[in-house]
Amino acid sequence: MDEPITPTSPIRLLLHGANGRMGQALLRLAAEQPDTFTLVGAVSRKVGQRVIDGVPQFASSELTAAPECDVVVDFSLPEAFDGVLAYCVEHGRALVSGTTGISDTQRAALDAAGQRIPVLWASNFSLGVAVLADLVERAARALPGWDVDIVEQHHVRKLDAPSGTALTLGDAAGQGGAIPRYASLRAGDIVGEHTVQFATLGERIELTHRATSRDIFARGALHAAAWLARRPPARYRIGDLLG
Template identity: 60%
Template sequence: MPNSPVRLLIHGASGRMGRALLRLAAEHGDLRVVAGISRSGRTPPELSGLPMLPAAHMGEAPAFDLMLDFSLAEAFDSAVALCRSRSAGLVSGTTGLSATQKQALDTLAQQVPVLWSANFSAGVAVLSELVRQAAAALPEWDVDIVESHHVHKKDAPSGTALALGAAVERGGGRPPAYSSLRAGDIVGEHLVQFTGPGERLELTHRAGSRDIFARGALEAARRLAGRPPGSYRFAELLLGLAR
């Protein structure tokens, strides 16, 4: 990672994750937020004293090394375009992306380092590996994935649930069935259930605070900075497996 602080641009700065990123970035002396971008352009308290740009003027953002993108799928194309034009890396947790948008990520990764993850929790990264191992050991068992989130979350199943389903399939398990619950202010809960004759295995992760995701994304930014172009996985960076 570079010796000078990594310059971060926060896309989706006025959202829940954006605010947490702005607040927690100050804990890292090797990270420096240079500006924020939001749909409205309004400045949250966490960004006091720093430039806040409306999405329509994001091209006017100051120089940055990495964009942290936690926005909406409809704003994602502009974020990718800005990173491409600035040759800046991208760490994104925006879910609900189309196949075309996912392809755009692969194309961007040919030019800059890119990390997309549905979940930046260290616990979920480990859960994904456990799920893969369980699927490999129990390939004939039925698999159900149940996810619960707050009432404002739009996509269902959640991106994390789909990523866990991909882990099941990587392990050779049966394609999972998904169930989604939207209630109250639940930060995020995921249950992966394997059911066989006369027994059941449950693997669960519960997030008690959105800060765990923000801290994970900031750690991802620290580890991604200075790497060559390519598509990286959060678990690989976290566990030191990325080349």
């Protein structure tokens, strides 16, 4: 990065995946925080107008022409993920990504990138979900032998199933020694609902998180971007923000 970020200088943010629902929420909420962020550009698969509300627009193929930035926030698709990760590594940009459905190979690339730049990937940027994952791991460890089922619900346009958040919760259960099962529902405009059920003979525990607004994820991602931009290279996780 060309100039160090001072405690008072706005963070230069580049948004990758601007046309999606999350991208639109991020654009709106970042614009409401001018003291924290300067939105230097928005990247989408295709571009119509070159400037929208004062923000320069770039096609994915033009990523290398985007302005200098301190952090890239990526909510795109798995097929676009490799390009933005390579761009951040090559140019020394911090990367916050919420792109779901990425492969094991792409996860390994994130680990490798963390040796050169600060990177934070999460399937869900809700701090409530981060706390839920901690509770799931603790419950799984305390309840050996119980059945663990994860039920997730999302809007009909969501493609990956189980959701990335469900898999993250399953990983947490696995850390506690459980073997989770998954069920996925796609209906209407559900923003996101995840229930982790622990069951045995005669009793059942349910831990549930419901999101009613996509803004909670966008706010969490922007909070992560402000935090990550001032961190040294490493592979960070959303739980790191809780400390």
